[in-house]
Amino acid sequence: METTRKSGPLGRLADKLLADRHSLPLTIALHLIPGALIVAAYFLIAEPFVKAIEYPIFLAWSIALCIVLFPLLAGLYLMGRRRNGRFSLRGVLHYTDKPLPRGKVVKLGIAVFLWMLVLSSLATPLDSFMFDHFFTWVPYTNAGGSATTYINGYSHSVVLTTMVISLPLTGISLPLIEELYFRGFLLPRMAHLRGAAPVLNTVLFSVYHFWSPWGIVSRVIFFLPGPWLVWRKKDIRLSIAMHVGVTTVLATLGVAAVALNLI
Numbered sequence: 001m002e003t004t005r006k007s008g009p010l011g012r013l014a015d016k017l018l019a020d021r022h023s024l025p026l027t028i029a030l031h032l033i034p035g036a037l038i039v040a041a042y043f044l045i046a047e048p049f050v051k052a053i054e055y056p057i058f059l060a061w062s063i064a065l066c067i068v069l070f071p072l073l074a075g076l077y078l079m080g081r082r083r084n085g086r087f088s089l090r091g092v093l094h095y096t097d098k099p100l101p102r103g104k105v106v107k108l109g110i111a112v113f114l115w116m117l118v119l120s121s122l123a124t125p126l127d128s129f130m131f132d133h134f135f136t137w138v139p140y141t142n143a144g145g146s147a148t149t150y151i152n153g154y155s156h157s158v159v160l161t162t163m164v165i166s167l168p169l170t171g172i173s174l175p176l177i178e179e180l181y182f183r184g185f186l187l188p189r190m191a192h193l194r195g196a197a198p199v200l201n202t203v204l205f206s207v208y209h210f211w212s213p214w215g216i217v218s219r220v221i222f223f224l225p226g227p228w229l230v231w232r233k234k235d236i237r238l239s240i241a242m243h244v245g246v247t248t249v250l251a252t253l254g255v256a257a258v259a260l261n262l263i
Helices: 009-017 026-051 058-085 102-122 124-134 156-193 196-208 213-223 224-234 237-259
Strands: none
Touching: 009 058, 026 058, 026 156, 026 196, 058 156, 102 124, 102 213, 102 224, 102 237, 124 213, 156 196, 156 224, 156 237, 196 213, 196 224, 213 224, 224 237
């Protein structure tokens, strides 16, 4: 049962965000503003802090993502409180009613997981090409198309500490928040775009990664099946299985590789 809603600018904004349909300009803004805020948090807070403690810049991006995405999740819960009278995501997120049987979720989840795992791993040469030819101008410390550029040049213990700290963040919780926001909150409110909705959602999600613009093309390629299946089957568990599953595996393998001195 909905609570009595207070008027005012914040209340009207919340009602606009909770509407069943977002306009195209609002859709674009809600996809890209978090990415811009992450870059701002990186330059203003995370990068100076990490450089001061002499840790790999990879940790700075982990911190910047936390600064933006955890409050973003809190904002979703606040909108849920406005709608439901308690801190809940009911009515805020969609595609969460678990319409698919568990067996089908497992089969489709494994399929998109393997797609993203394999394609993202094979995309490194493409990302390096894009960086070397189009994005060498980016002002990010140690930027590059390789997955190890942000940790190169530091002692083994420092790199291992960085990877262990980042694993539950960039490997699990932050990708999960991204799925709740981009696929659970934004994608359903693009449904009026029909088949273009998951495509636009994927493209904007790829652009949202302002900290790695050289990966936009490859990210669209290896990420599209997840949002498309979520839109088609109305079940967010599919993209969670793909996205969070892959980032967890890769982050865990990264920690193991560093611990064993393989990288």
